[in-house]
């Protein structure tokens with residue numbers, strides 16, 4: 086790990102026979118998933134199928150009721166960062182203090198955490214907004230602070246739960262580009278939950294479509310598109326084919 | 339300047355009612371021993387200004403002390419209650435029950451426990467003002483966003499760190515609402531306490547009543563309201579200073 090927060094690389098993730106239930110409700114059962122280090126995986130699936138539950142277990146915010154979840158290599162705590170739907174910033178803190186929060190909680194010195202937070206904010210294009218409060222930012226800017234906050238710990242696994250769902254199309258597209266760029270730069274493992282098929286195909290190298298609650302994985306597909314994802318990709322017929330494949334899996338009962 | 343300007347509309351009915359009362363008493367529509375003319379209330383204030391000043395100082399001290407005790411102890415109790423659902427189920431009903439006991443009924447008990455004097459008055463102010471602090475703080479602490487709790491857990495924050503860096507600040511708007519209510523109640527509690535076992539505006543009212551000095555009763559009541567308003571205004575100021583940059587309630 087370097088002070089500038091440059092790539093720490095990714096981790097591989099292994100889920101074997103994972104099970105999670107709430108009372109009588111079995112949300113996830115016999116769930117297997119293996120993610121390579123540095124992969125960009127999109128997860129799609131109907132509402133209530135357990136995507137958020139899955140992410141929370143991977144982040145170790147909730148233990149599975151069965152099966153195992155392993156990171157490899159497992160270098161201890163703080164390898165994982167989480168980005169929620171809606172930015173979820175602390176409104177009483179400035180942008181800088183929000184971005185520095187994870188390091189503060191981990192006990193990093195003030196000087197070092199501000200250095201890193203400032204660095205991440207600059208990289209994501211918020212270098213001149215560090216002293217503002219969340220209430221003074223647009224939705225897109227807030228989401229970028231949230232991204233900077235997730236990246237400030239130099240994570241090796243980044244989990245995002247429908248992060249851009251509340252944003253308008255244009256802002257969302259810009260953030261997609263930024264996310265893709267930072268993934269390429271740092272080589273971290275990204276797991277991205279979304280309801281948008283076009284977003285999944287545009288961003289990911291691999292997409293998984295989950296079945297209804299308790300039903301496991303319906304489709305696991307490599308997205309065979311050029312590494313460079315930009316405006317042109319949208320006109321590429323292969324992009325349409327990928328979207329179509331995902332759509333069919335989603336529609337299939 | 340703005341708050342002054344926004345107070346003007348509220349002054350109009352005050353002036354109108356004062357003028358009407360003066361007129362009505364002078365014309366003999368209302369008996370002066372029932373409602374004194376505003377001018378005689380003013381005269382009473384000036385005549386008995388020493389006594390009234392001492393009384394308002396005593397009542398202020400008791401009310402503010404009671405209020406501060408409520409704030410500190412109320413918040414501590416709320417933190418304790420918030421620590422587990424079991425604890426909440428076991429103790430919160432008693433806090434609610436405690437609140438429903440009328441102060442006027444337990445005030446004599448306070449005199450028995452604390453004797454005649456300031457302690458009783460402070461205790462009375464404390465007893466009536468603590469519940470809104472507990473209730474508002476507790477509900478504020480308990481309604482922290484689950485996603486933010488997850489965030490703190492993810493980075494290994496302890497319960498105490500989460501309390502001070504997340505739950506408290508997030509609950510602050512609600513805590514301040516509780517304090518606003520508590521400040522008014524503390525003044526009421528102090529006056530009730532003084533009726534029964536202490537000295538201050540409450541005892542002035544009580545004595546003036548037995549002397550049939552309606553003007554003095556009115557003067558004391560008026561000063562008690564001013565005290566309540568001043569406390570309320572102080573908390574609004576604190577609220578404005580702490581919340582203005584981030585909470586909608588303080589952003590115009």
Ligand SMILES: Nc1ncnc2c1ncn2[C@@H]1O[C@H](COP(=O)(O)OP(=O)(O)OP(=O)(O)O)[C@@H](O)[C@H]1O
Pocket residue numbers: 107110112130131132133134135136137138139298
């Ligand atoms: N803490 C909980 N207690 C009880 N049931 C829960 C809890 N969390 C989730 N569930 C249930 O588990 C199921 C899966 O929820 P989850 O939030 O993981 O779905 P999701 O795939 O993320 O849905 P969405 O696309 O709407 O976000 C739902 O039926 C939900 O009601």
Ligand SMILES: [Mg+2]
Pocket residue numbers: 136137138246
């Ligand atoms: Mg979800």
